[in-house]
Structure formats: C-alpha cells, structure tokens
Amino acid sequence: MLCMSPLRVLQALQYLRKLCNHPALVLTPQHPEHKRISEQLAFQSSSLRDIQHAPKLSALKQLLVDCGLGGAGGAEGATEAVVAQHRVLIFCQLKSMLDIVEQDLLKPQLPNVTYMRLDGSVPAGQRHSIVSRFNNDPSIDVLLLTTHVGGLGLNLTGADTVVFVEHDWNPMRDLQAMDRAHRIGQKRVVNVYRLIxxxxxxxxxxxxxxxxxxxxxxVISQENASLQSMGTDQLLNLFTLDKDEKAERSEPSSSSSEKASMKAVLDGLGDLWDQQQYDTEYNLDSFMHSLQ
Known part of the structure; x- marks a missing residue:
C-alpha cells in the first residue's frame, strides 16, 4: 500500500486545485512536460494561455457578458451601459489566478470592461481609496480581489454580483467575502455565482x-443561539470552575445535590437594596465626613 507523507498529500491537493482553475498554474516552464505540450499547441495554432483550454475563464467571460459587461457599442450605448449594467466582484484564492484573469481574459477578450484590483500586493494604506473609488464610480465594472484580502472588513456595496473563481476549504472565508457586498447601505439584490x-x-x-x-x-441554531435558551442550572455552571472533570463524570448522581446547593446559595443572597440604601451607603459627603 502506497504511503504518502502529509506534506506530499497537501502538495497533491494544491496541485489538483490549481489544475481545476487553469493548466498554466501547474504547467510552468519548469514542468517536464511544458516544452512538449507548448510545441503541440503551437502546431495547432494555439497556446497554453488560450482561454479555450481553461473552462473557468470561458464561463467567466460568458457570465460577464450576461451581466451586460464587455459588449461593444457606440457612445450612446456605452452611456446606457454605465447606468444599467451590473457591477461585479471577482474572488480568487491565488494572486497568480488573478493575474491570469486580468492578462488572459479582461485585457484581450473584454477590453471594454473597466476594472480595479485589490490583493496582498496593495499596501494597506491604499486599500481604502481603491474601495472608495469603486463604490463611488459606477464606470468601474469589475473589482478583482483575493479572498484573503477581500474578506477583511471591506464595504463593497457598489457591487451587486459576486463571482467565486476559486473556493476555500473553510466556508467562513467565502461567506465573509460574500458579505462584502451585503453590507449596510446595499440597496440592490446581490447574486452570488460559483465556478466549479x-x-x-x-x-x-x-x-x-x-x-x-x-x-x-x-450546533448553533435559532433555538440555542442565545443565553435565553439556556436553563438556570446551565447558567449557574458558568460561574463555577471545574477542578476535576473526571470526578464529576464518575458521580452523575451529584448533579441533583449541586442543584440543591446552588438553590440554597441563591436563597441565602437576600433581597437587593433599594436605591435610597445605595445612595446612603455610598454617599461621598458622608464618607469624607467620616475621615475627619
């Protein structure tokens, strides 16, 4: 039976993830098959960077066209498109995949699409200005982001369409990225698309x-999402420190005695003071007078 180290397994998974996005991510010049495949594609009047070899790019192009982006037209048509078209957030996990979307799809295939880019290479001090410009300038059609940067508290309500080119093992990261367009101030319906x-x-x-x-x-449902759903004994347990969990597990019958002791503690607390008693006890003038 073949045994692989955890590191090799992770490398293999990362290799397959890249291959799902674009063959150029794995077929680098250092790859042993790079030269042979490049020559074969050149003989067919094609290249590795042709979007027909990357189904995700073809699907993304069609999606952007369906959103009203990238269509050719005159000056009047262009003005109408700025008002009526959708505005899109495109999320990728890898910066290298953003490069491919930008260089192989947007620039050569959709030159009329205006876009901005926000990834880890952008200094933190410049990110707010990019976000502000995208939200306030309807002539910018697309914002390219990495999921890591795009999930850090940004408000991107200028967009009404979210496209995931890649997906994270952790669903919360993708949800955080979706929430960028679902922030307070969003007035349009937001559609989310996943390319799989x-x-x-x-x-x-x-x-x-x-x-x-x-x-x-x-685990966390509407019924148990708040403290109000907890019983009194569960709330009281929050005030106790379990010093010996094993002893508690070995004595399940002790739970009833603990409840009785807790009730006795509560009964012995007495009634709370009224406001006049607090004012008298903690009066600053009386305290200063007692010091003389």
Missing amino acids: TRGTLEEKIMGLQKFKMSIANT
Missing part, C-alpha cells in the same frame, strides 16, 4: 463546505 469544475476536487471542497455549515447550523 465538474467531477473534480472542487466538488469535494464544496461538499466539505456544505458538511461544515450543516454541523455549525446543527
């Missing part, structure tokens, strides 16, 4: 996301 390569590792990633969200929704 069928029959690949990405389907398993999305399956794990669904499983984790189901577990979270089961």
